[in-house]
Amino acid sequence: MADISRRQFLRGNFSGRQTVLRPPWALAEAAFASVCTRCSDCINACPQHILVLDEEARPTVDFGRGECTFCGKCVEACQPRALQKREGAPPWQLKAQIQNNCLARSNVVCRACGDACPAQAIRFRPALMAAARPEVDESLCTGCGACCSPCPAQAIRLA
Numbered sequence: 697m698a699d700i701s702r703r704q705f706l707r708g709n710f711s712g713r714q715t716v717l718r719p720p721w722a723l724a725e726a727a728f729a730s731v732c733t734r735c736s737d738c739i740n741a742c743p744q745h746i747l748v749l750d751e752e753a754r755p756t757v758d759f760g761r762g763e764c765t766f767c768g769k770c771v772e773a774c775q776p777r778a779l780q781k782r783e784g785a786p787p788w789q790l791k792a793q794i795q796n797n798c799l800a801r802s803n804v805v806c807r808a809c810g811d812a813c814p815a816q817a818i819r820f821r822p823a824l825m826a827a828a829r830p831e832v833d834e835s836l837c838t839g840c841g842a843c844c845s846p847c848p849a850q851a852i853r854l855a
């Protein structure tokens with residue numbers, strides 16, 4: 697295996713690309729890191745309880761706890777403005793990615809992710825003599841994370 701840090705390994709991030717998931721409408725990572733005061737006000741404001749502290753005591757999103765409804769409460773709570781709604785800017789660029797351990801790829805019938813998606817962005821392509829496999833329509837996916845925790849195989853990541 698290439699020389700990767702334990703943190704990268706745990707995140708499945710072997711390319712070294714930044715993968716810490718900041719709250720929606722966060723500044724770019726370098727600016728975010730300098731502006732965020734680690735006050736935790738966004739964490740306390742989130743009604744979905746999906747914001748947690750990372751190893752450096754800054755907020756990160758844990759989709760294992762639920763989905764983002766894009767309510768904007770975290771942005772309103774952030775006095776230093778490390779989170780800022782900008783005119784026309786999406787909350788983030790995240791899209792759902794279905795990994796190879798998806799049960800349907802092992803021919804097990806499962807539609808948990810599709811049932812959970814509020815945007816109906818997951819479609820199942822019928823297959824002859826095989827379980828239908830989920831496919832994400834990136835043009836519809838909002839990156840809300842609602843499909844993550846219902847997946848029994850934890851096969852969906854947001855990136």
Ligand code: SF4
Binds near residue numbers: 741744767771
């Ligand atoms: S937009 Fe709302 S649901 Fe999403 S992280 Fe912020 S407070 Fe939580």
Ligand code: SF4
Binds near residue numbers: 754
């Ligand atoms: S409210 Fe803003 S400054 Fe405070 S921890 Fe959250 S992002 Fe950082």
Ligand code: SF4
Binds near residue numbers: 832
């Ligand atoms: S992240 Fe949200 S919108 Fe995208 S596929 Fe999953 S549930 Fe649907």
